[in-house]
Amino acid sequence: MTDAADRDEDGLPTLRVLGLTKTFGDNIVLDGVSLSVSKGKTVCVLGPSGSGKSTLLRCVNWLERPDQGAIFLGSTRVGFRNAGGGILMTARELAQVRARMGMVFQHFNLWPHLTVLENIIEAPMHVLRRPREKAVHTAETLLKRVGLIDKRNDFPSRLSGGQKQRVGIARALAMEPEVLLFDEPTSALDPETVGEVIAVMRTLSAEGRTMLVVTHEMQFARETANEIVFIDRGRIVEKSAPQLFFASPQTERARQFLQRYSVR
Amino acid sequence: MIRDFSIVLENMDRLLVGLMNTVLLSTTGIFLSLLIGVAFAAALMSENRVVVRLTRALVDTMRCIPFLLLAYLVYYALPSLGLNFDNWTSGLVAIVIYNAGYMAEILRGVWAQLPRESIDAGSAFGFYGRNLYLRIILPQVVLAAIPMIGNQSIQVIKDTAFLMIIAVPELTHAASSIQSKYYVPFAAFISAVALYWAMCSVIEAGVRRVERIAQVRR
Numbered sequence: 001m002t003d004a005a006d007r008d009e010d011g012l013p014t015l016r017v018l019g020l021t022k023t024f025g026d027n028i029v030l031d032g033v034s035l036s037v038s039k040g041k042t043v044c045v046l047g048p049s050g051s052g053k054s055t056l057l058r059c060v061n062w063l064e065r066p067d068q069g070a071i072f073l074g075s076t077r078v079g080f081r082n083a084g085g086g087i088l089m090t091a092r093e094l095a096q097v098r099a100r101m102g103m104v105f106q107h108f109n110l111w112p113h114l115t116v117l118e119n120i121i122e123a124p125m126h127v128l129r130r131p132r133e134k135a136v137h138t139a140e141t142l143l144k145r146v147g148l149i150d151k152r153n154d155f156p157s158r159l160s161g162g163q164k165q166r167v168g169i170a171r172a173l174a175m176e177p178e179v180l181l182f183d184e185p186t187s188a189l190d191p192e193t194v195g196e197v198i199a200v201m202r203t204l205s206a207e208g209r210t211m212l213v214v215t216h217e218m219q220f221a222r223e224t225a226n227e228i229v230f231i232d233r234g235r236i237v238e239k240s241a242p243q244l245f246f247a248s249p250q251t252e253r254a255r256q257f258l259q260r261y262s263v264r
Numbered sequence: 265m266i267r268d269f270s271i272v273l274e275n276m277d278r279l280l281v282g283l284m285n286t287v288l289l290s291t292t293g294i295f296l297s298l299l300i301g302v303a304f305a306a307a308l309m310s311e312n313r314v315v316v317r318l319t320r321a322l323v324d325t326m327r328c329i330p331f332l333l334l335a336y337l338v339y340y341a342l343p344s345l346g347l348n349f350d351n352w353t354s355g356l357v358a359i360v361i362y363n364a365g366y367m368a369e370i371l372r373g374v375w376a377q378l379p380r381e382s383i384d385a386g387s388a389f390g391f392y393g394r395n396l397y398l399r400i401i402l403p404q405v406v407l408a409a410i411p412m413i414g415n416q417s418i419q420v421i422k423d424t425a426f427l428m429i430i431a432v433p434e435l436t437h438a439a440s441s442i443q444s445k446y447y448v449p450f451a452a453f454i455s456a457v458a459l460y461w462a463m464c465s466v467i468e469a470g471v472r473r474v475e476r477i478a479q480v481r482r
Contacts, residue, residue, distance in 0.1 A: 113404050
């Protein structure tokens with residue numbers, strides 16, 4: 001595949017993070033993080049717990065407001081009206097940008113007062129203003145895909161963790177997002193249900209979805225990612241192709257990290 | 265004693281009119297105060313500090329005026345400001361003002377305890393402002409607050425009894441007029457108590473029922 005084919009009409013990667021810095025009090029969680037995700041590619045972010053991976057993802061759609069740096073979705077600067085920054089988006093404008101990104105959460109974050117089907121059609125209907133029929137049709141197609149069509153009228157409290165996360169993925173896909181953000185989607189799951197979620201994520205990657213995935217699933221990262229971004233203490237330590245990263249990590253910290261996780 | 269109760273029974277129509285008024289006052293009062301409470305809770309959780317301060321002051325004032333005094337104020341004092349309500353409406357206004365503050369405080373408290381996750385998901389999927397509140401936050405808040413809203417509703421029913429002092433023809437007023445006409449205080453008041461008890465039982469049964477529905481939605 002040529003480089004040009006990775007890019008959209010504007011010639012820009014789908015998602016760009018430039019010099020992202022975020023502090024909580026005195027604690028520097030992210031320190032000048034830059035990465036980009038081209039159209040149709042899967043980028044996996046790896047790193048020890050507390051390295052700032054989740055904060056990175058939450059900064060991408062401004063659930064956490066970055067202190068410095070810029071995030072671009074296509075040509076849109078997230079959070080600002082102008083590419084140079086300075087003029088903040090209104091709540092409405094920010095919401096519109098967020099709706100273009102699908103997020104899958106570590107703790108699923110399904111809406112407990114809505115059924116499985118209602119969870120999936122809620123944002124398409126009430127954010128994107130799609131007609132109900134169309135939203136339901138899309139939701140049912142997605143539920144068949146993740147193998148949960150028979151659970152359509154159940155409430156989330158009745159589902160297992162793996163089922164909840166598959167609903168979470170279907171809910172994100174229903175928005176037809178430009179990029180999918182996965183925040184440790186399998187970390188809160190029982191080991192026996194991790195597989196069913198990973199299987200869905202593999203097919204999404206294979207069909208050319210644009211994905212930024214924070215994960216501890218090394219096998220998934222090795223076999224699915226187009227690029228590995230290794231973060232430690234808020235900084236990018238290594239950025240390379242998965243074959244290279246897993247076979248011969250360039251830094252001592254990455255080596256230690258891989259040792260710890262391959263023992264597991 | 266049995267004769268006293270048969271006198272009350274003969275005047276059952278008056279008691280039932282009182283009961284009807286109490287039911288009407290209570291249900292309208294609960295509904296309206298909850299509605300205002302929903303708006304005030306949003307203001308109390310606002311990111312705008314000025315809005316929070318003003319609403320906080322208002323809600324605290326509403327909760328700190330003794331109900332009896334509030335009823336007097338609405339009925340006797342508001343006309344001097346040019347606001348004239350009849351007895352019934354004055355009673356309703358007093359009920360709503362008094363309880364809206366409590367409802368707001370109940371909803372705000374539950375909202376503050378609500379797990380952050382599902383609200384985050386709402387924001388991430390493009391909900392904001394009123395849409396986020398009414399579609400994502402409020403349903404969860406109400407489901408969690410049902411027992412407390414039920415409690416407050418029982419309080420509303422009992423508060424309506426005070427309204428006899430501004431001559432609202434509610435249940436206590438009816439019982440009192442029966443007792444003063446025939447001098448049957450025990451029978452008249454006990455009958456009224458039984459009817460209040462029945463109303464509260466309906467509320468409690470309703471709360472239990474809704475709780476069962478709410479359980480799977482949490």
